[in-house]
Amino acid sequence: MHVDLFIHSAAQLLTLASDGPKRGVAMEELGIIEHGAVAVKDGLIGLVGPTSEVRGQVTAAEEIDAAGKVVMPGFVDPHTHLVFASDRADEFEQRIKGATYMEIMAAGGGIMNTVRATRAASLDELVAQARERLDEMLAHGTTTAEAKTGYGLDIENELKMLEAIWILDKAHPIDLIPTLLGAHAVPTEYQGRAEEYVDLVIDEMLPLVVQRGLEELWGRKEEAPAAPPLFCDVFCEEGVFTLEESRRILTKAKELGLGLKIHADEFSSLGGAALAAELGTIAVAHLLCTPPEEMALLAEAGTIAVLLPGGTFGLGQRAYADARGLIAAGVPVALGTDLNPGTCWCESMQLIAALACRFMEMTPAEAIVAATINAAHAVRLGDQVGSLEVGKKADILILDIPDYRHLSYRFGVNLVDKVIKGGGGSAVPSATLRTGLTTGLVVGGLHLA
Amino acid sequence: MHVDLFIHSAAQLLTLASDGPKRGVAMEELGIIEHGAVAVKDGLIGLVGPTSEVRGQVTAAEEIDAAGKVVMPGFVDPHTHLVFASDRADEFEQRIKGATYMEIMAAGGGIMNTVRATRAASLDELVAQARERLDEMLAHGTTTAEAKTGYGLDIENELKMLEAIWILDKAHPIDLIPTLLGAHAVPTEYQGRAEEYVDLVIDEMLPLVVQRGLEELWGRKEEAPAAPPLFCDVFCEEGVFTLEESRRILTKAKELGLGLKIHADEFSSLGGAALAAELGTIAVAHLLCTPPEEMALLAEAGTIAVLLPGGTFGLGQRAYADARGLIAAGVPVALGTDLNPGTCWCESMQLIAALACRFMEMTPAEAIVAATINAAHAVRLGDQVGSLEVGKKADILILDIPDYRHLSYRFGVNLVDKVIKGGGGSAVPSATLRTGLTTGLVVGGLHLA
Numbered sequence: 001m002h003v004d005l006f007i008h009s010a011a012q013l014l015t016l017a018s019d020g021p022k023r024g025v026a027m028e029e030l031g032i033i034e035h036g037a038v039a040v041k042d043g044l045i046g047l048v049g050p051t052s053e054v055r056g057q058v059t060a061a062e063e064i065d066a067a068g069k070v071v072m073p074g075f076v077d078p079h080t081h082l083v084f085a086s087d088r089a090d091e092f093e094q095r096i097k098g099a100t101y102m103e104i105m106a107a108g109g110g111i112m113n114t115v116r117a118t119r120a121a122s123l124d125e126l127v128a129q130a131r132e133r134l135d136e137m138l139a140h141g142t143t144t145a146e147a148k149t150g151y152g153l154d155i156e157n158e159l160k161m162l163e164a165i166w167i168l169d170k171a172h173p174i175d176l177i178p179t180l181l182g183a184h185a186v187p188t189e190y191q192g193r194a195e196e197y198v199d200l201v202i203d204e205m206l207p208l209v210v211q212r213g214l215e216e217l218w219g220r221k222e223e224a225p226a227a228p229p230l231f232c233d234v235f236c237e238e239g240v241f242t243l244e245e246s247r248r249i250l251t252k253a254k255e256l257g258l259g260l261k262i263h264a265d266e267f268s269s270l271g272g273a274a275l276a277a278e279l280g281t282i283a284v285a286h287l288l289c290t291p292p293e294e295m296a297l298l299a300e301a302g303t304i305a306v307l308l309p310g311g312t313f314g315l316g317q318r319a320y321a322d323a324r325g326l327i328a329a330g331v332p333v334a335l336g337t338d339l340n341p342g343t344c345w346c347e348s349m350q351l352i353a354a355l356a357c358r359f360m361e362m363t364p365a366e367a368i369v370a371a372t373i374n375a376a377h378a379v380r381l382g383d384q385v386g387s388l389e390v391g392k393k394a395d396i397l398i399l400d401i402p403d404y405r406h407l408s409y410r411f412g413v414n415l416v417d418k419v420i421k422g423g424g425g426s427a428v429p430s431a432t433l434r435t436g437l438t439t440g441l442v443v444g445g446l447h448l449a
Numbered sequence: 450m451h452v453d454l455f456i457h458s459a460a461q462l463l464t465l466a467s468d469g470p471k472r473g474v475a476m477e478e479l480g481i482i483e484h485g486a487v488a489v490k491d492g493l494i495g496l497v498g499p500t501s502e503v504r505g506q507v508t509a510a511e512e513i514d515a516a517g518k519v520v521m522p523g524f525v526d527p528h529t530h531l532v533f534a535s536d537r538a539d540e541f542e543q544r545i546k547g548a549t550y551m552e553i554m555a556a557g558g559g560i561m562n563t564v565r566a567t568r569a570a571s572l573d574e575l576v577a578q579a580r581e582r583l584d585e586m587l588a589h590g591t592t593t594a595e596a597k598t599g600y601g602l603d604i605e606n607e608l609k610m611l612e613a614i615w616i617l618d619k620a621h622p623i624d625l626i627p628t629l630l631g632a633h634a635v636p637t638e639y640q641g642r643a644e645e646y647v648d649l650v651i652d653e654m655l656p657l658v659v660q661r662g663l664e665e666l667w668g669r670k671e672e673a674p675a676a677p678p679l680f681c682d683v684f685c686e687e688g689v690f691t692l693e694e695s696r697r698i699l700t701k702a703k704e705l706g707l708g709l710k711i712h713a714d715e716f717s718s719l720g721g722a723a724l725a726a727e728l729g730t731i732a733v734a735h736l737l738c739t740p741p742e743e744m745a746l747l748a749e750a751g752t753i754a755v756l757l758p759g760g761t762f763g764l765g766q767r768a769y770a771d772a773r774g775l776i777a778a779g780v781p782v783a784l785g786t787d788l789n790p791g792t793c794w795c796e797s798m799q800l801i802a803a804l805a806c807r808f809m810e811m812t813p814a815e816a817i818v819a820a821t822i823n824a825a826h827a828v829r830l831g832d833q834v835g836s837l838e839v840g841k842k843a844d845i846l847i848l849d850i851p852d853y854r855h856l857s858y859r860f861g862v863n864l865v866d867k868v869i870k871g872g873g874g875s876a877v878p879s880a881t882l883r884t885g886l887t888t889g890l891v892v893g894g895l896h897l898a
Contacts, residue, residue, distance in 0.1 A: 089813075089854040096812050136862050314860070316807030318767060351861030358765030363545050364538075405538040411763070412800030413585050414863065 001046055006060035008037040008051040010071040011402050015048055016387035021304055021332035021377040027366045030404060036071060040394040043422045048388050066398050069417060073388050074143025074395035075349040076375035079285050079306050079336030082147040083130045083164045086117035088341045111185045114341050118151035126164040134172045136347040141416045143395035145174055146379050148233060150181030155205050158182050159212055166217040173421040177379040179231035179261060180209045183241050183249050198245045202252045210256045229380045233261040236272035243270045250279050259380055265290045277301035283378040287321045299330035304378040308338035309355035310346050323360035334374040335367060354411035364405040394422025450495055455509035456520055457486040457500040460851050463521040464497055465836035470753055470781035470826040476815045479853060485520060489843040492871045497837050515847050518866060522837050523592025523844035524798040525824035528734050528755050528785030531596040532579045532613045533563050534570035537790045560634045563790050567600035575613040583621045585796040590865045592844035593834050594623055597682060599630030604654050607631050608661055615666040622870040626828040628680035628710060629658045632690050632698050647694045651701045659705045678829045682710040685721035692719045699728050708829055714739045726750035732827040736770045748779035753827040757787035758804035759795050772809035783823040784816060803860035813854040843871025
């Protein structure tokens with residue numbers, strides 16, 4: 001086989017091969033091939049195996065010697081609020097000086113602070129600001145990411161955010177999976193009239209987003225089988241959307257053919273996890289206070305738990321999700337950054353893995369499974385990315401570490417040596433990538449940096 | 450004035466100007482110049498001020514436009530165990546799976562694990578491994594760092610570590626300040642004979658290190674006024690070295706003309722902070738359980754508290770030093786990485802600042818003071834580095850952020866755009882720097898990457 005790229009001699013090549021989301025003890029299985037190799041052809045994985053076996057089967061246009069290094073699939077970040085305007089550094093400082101989240105909210109801060117800035121921003125400004133974050137994500141090894149709306153909270157601005165995600169998906173190597181989060185908060189102008197806002201979401205916003213998102217931007221599945229899924233998400237939480245409101249919104253989204261997600265049990269347990277299991281949502285995020293009986297329901301339904309330790313860390317708090325309980329219950333666990341301007345401006349899945357190991361007692365192997373194959377399933381792309389298997393997209397990381405456990409053992413720096421973004425995403429000229437990328441970047445077999 | 454480099458138009462230039470270590474409310478004072486500029490001549494700061502004022506006074510060989518960015522002094526990392534061989538990733542995994550630190554110790558792990566590897570390593574191996582860490586530190590903005598011995602624990606290997614530090618100081622742009630930590634632990638071969646090991650340190654190791662370090666390697670101060678101080682440090686802790694042993698070692702070190710430091714109150718309060726105040730040690734590290742009356746003694750003595758939140762984080766623990774209590778007591782507070790293979794393999798002072806803000810309630814401004822000017826005083830170089838003042842070394846960071854508060858608000862990535870290492874350190878060809886540095890690096894006014 002003549003291939004475009006042949007990466008060989010890796011100290012450890014982690015295939016993450018799997019038939020589906022990994023659960024239980026399988027979450028420790030990385031599919032390690034020592035002295036491993038992977039060959040890339042036409043943006044896809046052509047061959048994987050020990051270097052001694054693969055070498056004889058390929059001639060290659062380009063070779064990379066990964067001796068002493070770890071080779072693994074690119075990270076999939078299944079939960080981000082990538083697109084937003086401005087920042088909330090002032091609130092960060094106020095919290096340190098003792099202001100409570102509620103005081104900041106009362107002063108007009110919190111999510112509505114970002115909503116005001118995002119509404120005021122032009123589409124171009126939103127794209128430009130998010131693009132810098134995408135560059136940082138790519139440099140730290142993320143090759144596929146979910147991106148939510150939810151700072152527009154009206155039809156015009158939710159559609160603007162959706163369009164920003166579409167532009168970024170086309171313009172940037174990272175593949176983006178869009179999620180409508182019109183039900184992220186009740187906007188100021190609907191205070192005290194939450195039910196009316198829920199009606200707006202159900203009767204107008206969701207149908208319009210489906211039309212714009214699925215029919216006009218990404219194309220319907222039958223015409224464009226490679227089009228990403230479009231998800232609908234709801235923030236089911238005390239003081240935000242009730243269980244019944246969440247059920248109404250998600251039921252409508254299901255009727256419209258959207259994939260379902262839910263933010264549940266972040267601060268209080270309203271039954272959101274049980275609702276996720278009942279409706280067959282693909283993923284449920286946060287789960288800081290999920291009761292054991294609802295964990296069992298998630299396991300039975302096959303819903304993926306997306307844990308977001310960056311939010312707890314970002315707020316300087318101490319309560320993390322019970323990852324060990326979820327894994328023991330048989331729930332497939334994924335990790336995401338929750339990248340957002342309020343609680344977690346962190347683009348690095350590496351730091352998220354470091355947090356997961358330290359504060360949720362996940363092993364380094366479980367953290368890698370959660371950040372790759374399980375995260376891929378959490379955005380319904382488990383058949384295309386998240387593992388190094390023949391036919392999948394050639395989204396590959398070369399890490400400058402001798403053993404996979406260094407990925408969470410060492411922290412605060414970028415351990416990625418090279419990112420190969422071979423499958424999907426448009427090749428972009430290096431000049432449009434932020435200078436000073438930490439990594440040597442390869443897109444479609446071509447070195448960009 | 451004709452200058453080598455003119456950096457101008459910074460959104461915020463932080464001078465950190467100060468007559469000495471900053472204490473109390475002064476720890477919030479960054480000396481912010483909006484639209485600021487700094488000029489570099491012969492490796493030193495030539496001029497600092499508003500761009501409109503400085504521009505008319507200089508002609509420059511090279512200019513950098515820092516519009517929209519923050520310019521500040523390079524980080525000083527006052528507490529590192531930079532030089533070590535191998536890693537302890539296996540112990541990291543064992544701890545996650547429930548092994549206690551004591552069980553790991555009993556199985557031959559812990560510090561002695563690193564001591565065995567470091568003794569077995571050649572000088573060249575030690576230098577090569579530490580050099581990769583120095584590259585990472587520089588990329589993340591550290592321009593001056595302390596480096597301890599303490600994994601040799603016999604005369605031959607402590608001297609080997611000292612020589613490695615000397616070679617790295619000469620070969621790498623980062624300026625290193627050596628600290629003898631022969632009293633880091635009682636080595637295995639002296640178990641049950643701690644007093645004999647203390648005698649060895651006092652009677653043989655310290656005099657030999659002074660001869661080798663001060664007389665042969667760095668040169669005595671009178672002949673080489675730019676030579677760095679040489680410090681002696683002791684791990685005063687239950688089960689390690691007693692207060693009396695610590696006093697004996699530090700008293701001898703003082704007689705030999707060494708600067709003094711102490712690790713105190715990390716796990717138990719033995720009176721180490723009071724000893725630090727009594728002996729006039731320049732810095733005391735850890736301080737997780739220091740009683741208020743000893744804080745008052747530190748404030749009176751002017752001893753700098755070097756806080757190391759990376760160790761707590763690295764171990765996945767929850768107890769941090771009482772930074773607010775120390776600041777309120779008038780103790781000057783500095784921050785360090787504590788870079789080491791057991792508890793904190795983290796080269797980034799940026800992550801340390803992020804931890805300090807979240808878990809020790811330090812404000813973003815206090816964290817910057819603690820990581821620059823106060824850290825410089827903690828290695829007795831407050832007159833040369835740690836602030837952007839005329840005559841100091843031109844060790845300058847350009848951060849790709851619009852406001853200094855982003856430095857701890859955002860986390861897990863590298864916010865440094867460029868590092869200028871103008872003062873001290875040998876210029877090294879870029880080929881010897883690890884590829885993929887996150888930053889554009891400027892040494893002596895010449896771009897390296």
